[in-house]
Amino acid sequence: MRALLYKELREHRWVLLAMLLLLGLAQAVTLWGAGMMGSPMVAYQKIVVTMAPLMALVLANRLVVREYMGRTQLFLETLPVSRTQVLAVKWLLGAALLFLAMAACLGAALLVARGKTLLTPHYVAMVAIRSASFVLFSYALAFAVGLTGRYRYVIWGLLFVCVVAVNAAGQAAVQNWPPFYLVAESMVYERLTLPASAVLVTCAIGAGLVAATFALALSAEGSLVVALSRRMRAREKSAVTISFLALIVGFTVIDGRKPKPPFELVHAMRSAGGPPVAVGVGGSAGAAQHLADALSSDLARLQDFLALPGPPALTALPDDALDGDAFQRAVLPNADGVVVRAAFTNSAFDSEGFRAYALASWMEWHSRERAATEDRRWLLDGFAQWLVARDLPQQQEKLALRAAFAARLLQARPGSAGRAVHAWLSVREELGPCLADALAWRMVSSLAQQTGEPRFRALAQSVLAERPPGDARASLFDPGFARLLAGAGAPDPAMLTQQFERLFGAEQARMAATLDRIAMPKAQFTAQRMAGKAFEVHYRFGPPAGEAPPFSILYHVLGPWEGEIRPEALARVDSTRAGVLPASFARGTRLFTAVERRDALLGCSVRLAAQRWEVK
Amino acid sequence: MNAVELDSVTHRYGKVQALDGLNLTVRQGEMFGFLGRNGAGKTTTLKLLMGLLRADKGTITVLGRSVKRMPTGLKQRIGYVCQEPNFYPWMTAGQLGAFVGSFYPTWDAPEFQRLLRMLDVPQDRRASEMSGGTRTKLGLALALAPRPELLLLDEPTAGLDPVARREFNDQLQSLQREQGTTVMFSSHLVGEVEQLAQRVGIVQAGTCRFEGEVGALRTRVRRIAGDAALMPGEGFMRLRGDIWQAEPALWEQAGWPPGTLVETLSLEDIFLAFARTDSVPA
Numbered sequence: 054m055r056a057l058l059y060k061e062l063r064e065h066r067w068v069l070l071a072m073l074l075l076l077g078l079a080q081a082v083t084l085w086g087a088g089m090m091g092s093p094m095v096a097y098q099k100i101v102v103t104m105a106p107l108m109a110l111v112l113a114n115r116l117v118v119r120e121y122m123g124r125t126q127l128f129l130e131t132l133p134v135s136r137t138q139v140l141a142v143k144w145l146l147g148a149a150l151l152f153l154a155m156a157a158c159l160g161a162a163l164l165v166a167r168g169k170t171l172l173t174p175h176y177v178a179m180v181a182i183r184s185a186s187f188v189l190f191s192y193a194l195a196f197a198v199g200l201t202g203r204y205r206y207v208i209w210g211l212l213f214v215c216v217v218a219v220n221a222a223g224q225a226a227v228q229n230w231p232p233f234y235l236v237a238e239s240m241v242y243e244r245l246t247l248p249a250s251a252v253l254v255t256c257a258i259g260a261g262l263v264a265a266t267f268a269l270a271l272s273a274e275g276s277l278v279v280a281l282s283r284r285m286r287a288r289e290k291s292a293v294t295i296s297f298l299a300l301i302v303g304f305t306v307i308d309g310r311k312p313k314p315p316f317e318l319v320h321a322m323r324s325a326g327g328p329p330v331a332v333g334v335g336g337s338a339g340a341a342q343h344l345a346d347a348l349s350s351d352l353a354r355l356q357d358f359l360a361l362p363g364p365p366a367l368t369a370l371p372d373d374a375l376d377g378d379a380f381q382r383a384v385l386p387n388a389d390g391v392v393v394r395a396a397f398t399n400s401a402f403d404s405e406g407f408r409a410y411a412l413a414s415w416m417e418w419h420s421r422e423r424a425a426t427e428d429r430r431w432l433l434d435g436f437a438q439w440l441v442a443r444d445l446p447q448q449q450e451k452l453a454l455r456a457a458f459a460a461r462l463l464q465a466r467p468g469s470a471g472r473a474v475h476a477w478l479s480v481r482e483e484l485g486p487c488l489a490d491a492l493a494w495r496m497v498s499s500l501a502q503q504t505g506e507p508r509f510r511a512l513a514q515s516v517l518a519e520r521p522p523g524d525a526r527a528s529l530f531d532p533g534f535a536r537l538l539a540g541a542g543a544p545d546p547a548m549l550t551q552q553f554e555r556l557f558g559a560e561q562a563r564m565a566a567t568l569d570r571i572a573m574p575k576a577q578f579t580a581q582r583m584a585g586k587a588f589e590v591h592y593r594f595g596p597p598a599g600e601a602p603p604f605s606i607l608y609h610v611l612g613p614w615e616g617e618i619r620p621e622a623l624a625r626v627d628s629t630r631a632g633v634l635p636a637s638f639a640r641g642t643r644l645f646t647a648v649e650r651r652d653a654l655l656g657c658s659v660r661l662a663a664q665r666w667e668v669k
Numbered sequence: 670m671n672a673v674e675l676d677s678v679t680h681r682y683g684k685v686q687a688l689d690g691l692n693l694t695v696r697q698g699e700m701f702g703f704l705g706r707n708g709a710g711k712t713t714t715l716k717l718l719m720g721l722l723r724a725d726k727g728t729i730t731v732l733g734r735s736v737k738r739m740p741t742g743l744k745q746r747i748g749y750v751c752q753e754p755n756f757y758p759w760m761t762a763g764q765l766g767a768f769v770g771s772f773y774p775t776w777d778a779p780e781f782q783r784l785l786r787m788l789d790v791p792q793d794r795r796a797s798e799m800s801g802g803t804r805t806k807l808g809l810a811l812a813l814a815p816r817p818e819l820l821l822l823d824e825p826t827a828g829l830d831p832v833a834r835r836e837f838n839d840q841l842q843s844l845q846r847e848q849g850t851t852v853m854f855s856s857h858l859v860g861e862v863e864q865l866a867q868r869v870g871i872v873q874a875g876t877c878r879f880e881g882e883v884g885a886l887r888t889r890v891r892r893i894a895g896d897a898a899l900m901p902g903e904g905f906m907r908l909r910g911d912i913w914q915a916e917p918a919l920w921e922q923a924g925w926p927p928g929t930l931v932e933t934l935s936l937e938d939i940f941l942a943f944a945r946t947d948s949v950p951a
Contacts, residue, residue, distance in 0.1 A: 060768055125757050125758075131721070131751065133741045133742075133773065
């Protein structure tokens with residue numbers, strides 16, 4: 054037994070050392086940042102949740118998978134030592150290392166927490182039991198799956214899909230399952246009662262997994278595990294991959310077909326005829342009724358133009374906290390339909406802008422968000438504006454002026470039209486929704502004029518009216534925007550870029566005199582180091598203080614993979630002079646910052662100095 | 670006492686019948702050659718003897734004890750060298766010796782060192798850096814160092830070149846003579862078996878077709894060339910073509926007509942006749 058232990062330690066010493074170093078580092082970092090988390094015990098909870106399963110996986114992989122896949126198990130079996138002993142040594146060694154490591158982490162967390170958090174023996178015992186149960190479960194699972202050799206990835210994949218499926222079904226949230234519940238945040242804050250049933254269930258599952266491990270390893274003189282550890286043949290790999298993809302597609306198909314109840318607003322004014330629209334009463338009932346009828350009429354025109362089947366559902370809710378020209382779409386995880394919000398009672402409420410936003414939101418919903426993908430989003434934004442403003446010359450004039458100003462702002466940098474066609478989300482972020490919608494309207498109305506109504510209608514139908522399947526098949530059968538343009542007889546993206554470049558120049562020249570009257574003050578953001586390691590961000594806005602009109606500072610801390618920033622995610626500070634953002638930032642934080650100023654001539658907010666940058 | 674006894678042993682791998690009522694006896698202190706074609710059941714037999722597999726039917730006795738459940742104590746008395754030793758690649762020969770030795774109370778460390786020197790195995794080279802032949806020789810040293818009573822070798826020379834094979838066989842022979850260990854080795858190389866073994870067993874399709882001394886085998890199986898009408902009488906069994914098997918006395922008693930040629934065969938010819946025949950075993 055000692056020889057086996059020594060062999061295992063010697064064989065895996067570098068990996069174990071690296072793992073322990075990583076754990077120490079993770080523990081140090083989380084404890085260092087524990088101040089922001091509320092308690093050093095939260096740091097321990099994070100370590101248990103992330104590092105225990107990771108370590109269990111590494112240990113199982115080193116102790117079991119490596120032995121069987123390397124066929125060295127066969128050599129071990131020729132020696133005078135029983136399979137049970139070999140397996141027991143491996144299991145116990147891994148478990149001991151994992152439990153010791155977690156105990157050390159708990160000890161460190163308790164040391165740091167001493168004096169800051171109330172640490173009673175009862176509380177410490179509860180935390181220890183909860184985390185130990187979870188560690189046992191994680192390790193037993195990793196060890197058992199490790200014994201399945203070449204099928205271990207398949208099993209992990211299946212487990213993952215099952216967990217996601219059950220979680221998505223909404224019947225049993227994963228965080229409430231006994232093993233996961235034990236290490237949820239309640240582990241830190243629950244001081245009175247130990248969730249005994251969750252502990253028992255978790256330990257029972259762990260014990261069951263251990264029994265299954267030994268049964269699998271010892272069955273048929275160990276030959277089953279040896280057979281499982283042979284490498285997959287190409288045919289087997291193909292079969293597994295195809296089955297797995299089929300399973301995921303099947304799951305998404307079933308999930309996509311699951312009917313969701315429609316969103317229903319009880320106290321609302323409803324459209325008198327046409328497609329059903331419900332508007333919540335924010336101010337007068339008459340105004341709400343008027344808006345409901347207008348929206349219903351817009352939807353009827355949309356339905357007619359795009360030849361859409363069935364009446365679409367739309368609900369509009371009043372939200373006085375928003376600006377007059379700010380609109381939001383609600384996320385509905387458990388209901389179906391489109392719900393949009395705006396400040397109907399605000400004196401600056403942009404009714405036409407909201408109607409266009411509602412139409413765009415409905416098309417997004419109808420196309421299962423495909424119409425909002427970056428390559429075709431300008432068409433969606435512009436088409437909604439185009440449809441609403443089609444019979445409103447005053448609105449068209451307003452949009453034309455905004456579009457010309459947007460083009461002027463955009464053409465400060467080369468390749469503006471190319472960016473508008475190929476990187477619309479960046480352009481939209483730079484200009485803000487008001488100017489971006491106007492520019493999109495200009496692009497779409499120019500395209501409609503150039504191609505003629507029948508071809509433009511065909512293009513709009515192919516891009517905006519298609520409702521793809523609500524599952525993985527949707528991504529398989531997307532023909533691509535360039536092909537849709539060609540199919541409708543519209544110019545290709547390269548030609549569109551050239552046309553829009555000319556259009557932007559011409560529009561600016563046409564409205565040069567008016568555009569010169571619109572102020573374009575400069576805005577600037579700078580990071581300055583504070584006394585500690587944090588930075589504060591200063592903003593300045595010209596012309597000099599005292600003469601500056603009111604403006605808004607928008608900012609948002611960007612996540613590592615963050616794409617489009619949702620409007621409601623932007624934090625806002627209103628000001629009339631230079632100042633400091635009400636937050637501190639660590640070095641390396643990625644920020645989005647912009648200044649918005651309401652312009653009377655344009656009738657909406659103009660976004661300036663929008664940029665993504667790193668604090669340093 | 671016999672070192673190994675197999676009585677009507679059967680073993681299946683799924684649908685494949687590896688052993689089908691195998692009977693075999695290896696006497697103590699002898700060098701027993703186990704001949705058979707690829708897939709005849711040689712490796713399965715040796716794995717059953719080592720307790721790495723369990724027989725479906727039949728009884729197996731090794732060193733006087735049943736191996737239904739291989740006790741550790743019995744395993745300590747057996748040395749085993751498989752076709753392709755799966756040593757830990759990161760261990761050197763010395764480290765492997767220390768590791769393996771800790772499982773045997775009879776481990777003789779100086780003997781292991783001597784064997785390594787004699788077999789020309791570098792002590793501080795990792796197993797992953799050794800050639801196939803050196804690994805096999807290392808396997809032999811590891812198997813012999815605990816001074817086992819029974820040594821099971823599964824085609825030990827299969828991966829060796831002719832020179833290395835000759836060296837290995839010479840050393841095996843001298844070691845067996847020195848230690849008096851019972852050796853059972855499998856091979857499909859007839860010349861090797863003829864050189865080393867005192868007794869042989871020929872296995873085909875999981876059944877033992879012949880067990881006995883090499884000389885006796887030669888006197889039993891002969892080729893008869895002559896008129897087809899002059900077929901041998903009762904007690905003779907046709908193995909294949911003109912090769913027949915009978916008790917030695919029958920060969921002497923038979924009154925062969927003039928013109929009949931009764932020819933003694935090489936072990937290779939006899940093995941081929943056994944390996945290809947469809948007749949019922951004698």
